[in-house]
Amino acid sequence: MKQVKEKRFGIDIDGTVTCPTSLVPFINDAFSLNITLQDITKYDLSEALNIPLDQMRAWFDETEPAIYASSPPADGAEYILSKWQQQFHLLFISARRKHLFEITETWFKEQKILYDHLELIGSHNKVAAAKRNGVDIFFEDKHDNAVMIAEELHIPVVLFNTPYNQDSIPDNVIRVDNWYEADAWVHQWIKTNEIGPITRP
Template identity: 40%
Template sequence: MKPERTLTIGIDIDGTVTEPSSIVPMMNESFGKHLRYEDCFVYNLAEVYGISDEAFVDWLDKHGERLYDEAPVHGTADLILRSWFNRHRLIYISAREARHREVTLNWFSRYRIPFHELDLIGSHDKLAAAQRWHVDLFLEDRLENALQLSEALEIPILLFDTPYNQGTLPELVHRVHSWEQVDALVESLPIKRLLGSQS
């Protein structure tokens, strides 16, 4: 029998625990477009929708609460996160703003998604938070975050495959297509801390 692993897992929320395509219908509704999730070829949706960055920030400011409340769970994320809860430390590090903590907690409660810490940092730069929580690996959908975290922390990153994060990946970044694949990788990846070195 394999020994129980106790990992500190950093987990992004939007596009990782939530279904990555869930923002597209709301954006279409607001901007009169008929784009598909597959058309979102870059992470910056302002570029995809042909609007200014300021217009997108304003849209998210007005519609973020609804977006975070209505987003469906990504695949079997809820089931797998529940199965991890008693064996691993689950630290959610999200670019959501602190003012969205209540809607986030309500969503987690509705879908029975467990957590040990919920860190809403209001920024896409998650490096300082990942360092503060001493994460052993990170689950993410944004390519730039995956590259930064893997290089700076020298830890495995599991990057959920999306139209907007295509490209060549370094050795520590593993492209994944389902939460089932993530679950299997978490059990098999070599984690530095568990091998006796400092992560």
């Protein structure tokens, strides 16, 4: 199975490996709101919640470490990623800033999620990092990132469905609802070596 083991998966962290609801309790507490994930229909929290950008940015800078330290994994992430680690190279590429590396590394250890590479690039433009690492498939929750990576690198991107990423997508961006569906699509893609509709469990 040498060919399978050589596959290199680029994987976003927040809202992809971590549950996209992770920051909702923090938002509700800080801004005296009572929202759910369904209320966040835009990736830009300031725009989605009608909170001034400077206020939202200051809050996020202050709260970011606590959010990352306490984020629960997304449904199925631990199980599927542990299974994949035996078969594929797992390269986690995140827009988190580099000073958050220790918190990020500790979270992965606590969740017992192994990886071959962990990179915090401090930017949402992940094309260069994905290209440099020779990624075969990318896993993402941010719509713009998914489209950019798919179109510029000509690789499939698995986009995890959230209320904030519902804009249209090109053919090589594949929507899934959870890690179990991502796993089903991956194995179909490897078997057929082409992008096809996901077979939902």
